[in-house]
Amino acid sequence: MxxxxxxxxxxxxxxxxxxxxxxxxxxxxxxxxxxxxxxxxxxxxxxxxxxxxxxxxxxxxxxxxxxxxxxxxxxxxxxxxxxxxxxxxxxxxxxxxxxxxxxxxxxxxxxxxxxxxxxxxxxxxxxxxxxxxxxxxxxxxxxxxxxxxxxxxxxxxxxxxxxxxxxxxxxxxxxxxxxxxxxxxxxxxxxxxxxxxxxxxxxxxxxxxxxxxxxxxxxxxxxxxxxxxxxxxxxxxxxxxxxxKGGFEHFMMKEIHEQPKAYRDTMRGRVNAEGNRVILSELNLTEEQIKNITNIQIVACGTAYHAGLVGRNMIEGLVRIPVENDIASEYRYRSPIVSPSTLVIVVSQSGETADTLAALREGHAGGAHVLAITNVVGSSIAREADSVLVTQAGPEIAVASTKAYTSQVIAFALLALYLAEVRGTQSEEQVKAILDAMNELPEQVEEVLAQKEAIKLYAESIAEHDHLFFLGRGVDWAVAQEGSLKLKEISYIHSEAYAAGELKHGTLALIEEGIPVIALATQESVLEKTISNIKEVKARGADVLAITDEAHVNDVLKSVDQAFVIPKTLPLLTPALSVVVTQLLAYYASLALQHDVDKPRNLAKSVTVE
CATH class of the missing domain: 3.60.20.10 (Aminohydrolase, N-terminal nucleophile (Ntn) domain)
Structure with missing residues (x-):
């Protein structure tokens, strides 16, 4: 851009x-x-x-x-x-x-x-x-x-x-x-x-x-x-x-609306003309090296870490390689086990995140090939990595990341498909089906954005609360963590994200009458379990909003107070849509509380010190 x-x-x-x-x-x-x-x-x-x-x-x-x-x-x-x-x-x-x-x-x-x-x-x-x-x-x-x-x-x-x-x-x-x-x-x-x-x-x-x-x-x-x-x-x-600001009140809202373009741009040039194969010429690994990868470590901070959680689900689901996620500030202090058969993936919007740069060097010290997913060509991380997968989000001005996060999710999907092609874990038909679904995402984001006014009304209601919880299972839990962070960083409302199945192991004690709970329920394989967890918080007086998809909204509505619906897509791709709802919730809650949406207190766009 x-x-x-x-x-x-x-x-x-x-x-x-x-x-x-x-x-x-x-x-x-x-x-x-x-x-x-x-x-x-x-x-x-x-x-x-x-x-x-x-x-x-x-x-x-x-x-x-x-x-x-x-x-x-x-x-x-x-x-x-x-x-x-x-x-x-x-x-x-x-x-x-x-x-x-x-x-x-x-x-x-x-x-x-x-x-x-x-x-x-x-x-x-x-x-x-x-x-x-x-x-x-x-x-x-x-x-x-x-x-x-x-x-x-x-x-x-x-x-x-x-x-x-x-x-x-x-x-x-x-x-x-x-x-x-x-x-x-x-x-x-x-x-x-x-x-x-x-x-x-x-x-x-x-x-x-x-x-x-x-x-x-x-x-x-x-x-x-x-x-x-x-x-x-x-x-x-x-x-x-x-x-x-493109006619928008804030850069954050402008950048939320730029996500369809960022999706297209990040995919552009990385899919063949037939739409059945991913081409990642920037990945400096031979097919033999890819086939010899025994484990993957994804290392990042903040929002990029949450994109890595989605990436882990994608890679493990499509490629069947074990994947670990690490917070970059903890990675090198735990003496990670790294070998030449390890692929270390570092993720940073700016490419200058100090903790992530240190993690990159730790990966190199262990002999691993280090792949950087970043939005900035020529950044420190891009220069030092062995391979660089550049997202095409364009400059992001608002401190709270939106289109950079979703572009990282798209990059992870492309990477997972490419690894699956080389290792033979997905057929050409399966790859094409996923790429077809990815090509539909930009228009589907527009459908989510069309619900802005309803999302705004709900956000204004949660702005009256001091505490809030997000729940989810699997990839929904990964999105719940990003949604919770976004709400905290720009609205200053205390928020926590929990794996829904962990409720009965302590978290349920925090649920009281009228407390807002946002439950992500897009994964069919665990939908019954998620609904069961929703009923547990409802029974204790929580006010539950669900984020679900068109195929499951009728089942979910029986157990919640309200729902926002995303278009139907493949389960692994739902984060590219469901997270947009959480971005809008955070934006409108911050607006209702009259905070500086683009420049939240105590935060900087790029964290260049440990």
Whole structure:
């Protein structure tokens, strides 16, 4: 998830591009760059790190010109560096591209272009686009872009300039957001509305498969095939702060709504065209090494630890390898038994979590292969791990993790399927059935989000209580723990999660009249047992809310006061849906108590000390 901007008009473009990038830096901050038409032709300036680094460079060597494109990067292909920063050009430096998204087939395109004599200067997928456009150019930049797109597979929002036609800026959208801003004698592009608000409130929002050709005085909308489109202009009435949050009141709610996209992006490029096989080229293990794995240890902190609990269920269920979960801050102090046949999986959104980094090194000391699941390319954990499975959640601004957690769950599902393929524990048909169900998850999340108002009402009622309990069995218990943590960290309501079967071993003493209990009941194999546990707390006066699925809601409703229903999916995939209900409950409870949802007290986004 990167941010792109573009300008064509009569004003100095450098200042407009940099200001636009400032509004988009929340979308990525690994590097930044701009390309501008100057009196000396198309010139590029870019720098690793925060946008301030680029500003410093431009302060010494400004780029003067009235048309340009800019980019702020969230690294996906290639570590953060000056060379991997956008914009990218072809060898002639006559064509320049900024890109938000992922080109799934970039490696095969890169090999083809290299065979044709192209030389590459970066590790990115984006650079192939500039070379493709240069190859296809025959005097018409629009046609060259259209033809180049036919070779590309994946997600992309593009801004394209060529020195041969300095009066045009070409923009394309395919599965990544792109906005066109309309001014007087000037026009703009941006990944998001905040980048444009200072200059115009009149916009076109491109749909997938559409492109725009911008000049100073006009904007032409068309399909990628070249069919012209007539569309009514939209006038934006948001203020700048609201726009940065996508119209939502808080970043947390915005990020909850971004989960369908995060699911798709994390799967993108990791499933074959037939949808029956997972491809994890980033896993640096041979098939023989995978077959020789005797045990797996998943190590993480906080929310990432809870994603690991779901991961354990997935791996043990699909691959039949024993899996342990460890809290990273305890791992190295218990002298874990690690061998070269152990796979250690460390999970961290930021890739900088100090305890998890220490656990990684402990795994290495025991001779294990260490796989990192992280959201940040080039982070400390990503650099030190033997293999890295990068989630594609994009930057997460709210302290309380939502889309990063669910992207980790999707990553674990992909990993479990890949290991099962190699070890032969799941057939091709079984793998396809699970992947088909995973492809349905984004739309199913939208169905959960449609219940927001009812969830809000319940959350407002529990905000009046000082204590609350979550119950669940199996993978539901894993989600219960994440739901309890989310409620605690942003609403400050004391909450505990228990394995439902443990109630009679002490916990039942805490149940009293009117206390809220949230019971997760999505697992058919233990549903009768879970209902029995629900009846135990009901008999002692608890007010029980169930989170269940469409197939079991009628049975569950007989024993609870209220239920929220998630769409039916495979049992191992229910956490990707049920957790969304708990996220919304926590959000609305915090809101009811007038707390700072995005910045809860005493907490930081990345814990870089032990």
């Amino acid at each position: 990167c941010g792109i901007v573009g300008y064509i008009g009569s004003r100095d473009s450098q200042g407009i591009l940099v200001e636009g990038l400032k509004k988009l830096e929340y979308r990525g901050y690994d590097s930044a760059g701009i390309a501008v038409f100057t009196k000396d032709g198309l010139q590029v300036a870019k720098a690793q790190g925060r946008l301030a680094n680029l500003e410093e460079k431009l302060g010494h060597a400004p780029l003067a010109g009235s048309a340009g494109i800019g980019h702020t990067r969230w690294a996906t292909h290639g570590k953060p560096s000056d060379a991997n920063s956008h914009p990218h050009t072809d060898e002639s430096h006559k064509f320049s591209v900024v890109h938000n998204g992922i080109i799934e087939n970039y490696l095969e395109l890169k090999e083809e272009l290299m065979e044709q004599g192209c030389h590459f200067s970066s590790e990115t997928d984006t650079e192939v686009i500039s070379h493709l456009i240069a190859r296809e150019y025959e005097g018409d930049i629009v046609k060259a872009v259209q033809k180049a797109i036919t070779f590309m597979r994946g997600a992309f929002a593009l801004g394209v300039l060529t020195e041969y036609e300095p009066d045009k800026l070409v923009a394309v959208r395919q599965a990544s957001p792109l906005i066109i801003g309309i001014g007087e004698g000037e026009n703009f592009i941006g990944s998001d509305i905040p980048a444009l608000l200072e200059y115009t409130r009149n916009v076109y929002i491109l749909n997938d498969g559409e492109m725009a050709v911008l000049t100073r005085d006009a904007v032409e909308l068309m399909t990628i095939e070249g069919n012209f489109i007539a569309r009514e202009m939209m006038t934006v009435d948001w203020d700048a702060v609201t726009a940065e």
